[in-house]
Amino acid sequence: EFVGATPISASQGQFIWSTTAANSASLLIDGSWAAVGFISDSQGGSAEVFLDGVSQGIIDTYRREVEPVSFTLGALSPGSHTISINALGD
Numbered sequence: 001e002f003v004g005a006t007p008i009s010a011s012q013g014q015f016i017w018s019t020t021a022a023n024s025a026s027l028l029i030d031g032s033w034a035a036v037g038f039i040s041d042s043q044g045g046s047a048e049v050f051l052d053g054v055s056q057g058i059i060d061t062y063r064r065e066v067e068p069v070s071f072t073l074g075a076l077s078p079g080s081h082t083i084s085i086n087a088l089g090d
Contacts (some may be wrong), residue, residue, distance in 0.1 A: 015039075021089020029081050033074040036083060041066045049073075050084040058088065 016025045036049060044061030049071050059071050073083065 016085075018087045021087055023087045024084055026082055026084040029083060030079065031081075032076050032078070033072065034076070034081075034083055035070050035072045036085065038069045038071070039066065040069045045090045046088040048086045048088060050082075050086070051076075052081055053084075 018025075038044075038047065038059055038061045040061040040063035042062070042064060044063060046058050046060050048058050049056045051073055056073060057071070059069060061069055063069070
């Protein structure tokens with residue numbers, strides 16, 4: 001159970017939770033920018049963010065307190081894009 005995060009904490013009441021290294025989630029978007037949100041806490045690890053298969057960076061979700069962390073992808077070219085998040089297991 002993940003204490004401190006509820007569906008209310010996420011956009012449209014939806015979220016994905018993983019405690020397994022190499023788990024991934026993908027989302028197809030159509031727009032000029034996107035923001036990916038994470039809930040961090042003292043059990044948090046790292047996740048790598050990909051845009052159309054190209055790494056955009058690693059997010060460290062370890063924090064002493066439960067709090068939101070966001071990662072913004074801007075200036076996207078027109079058309080559809082795939083955002084993927086991979087749990088790194090640390």
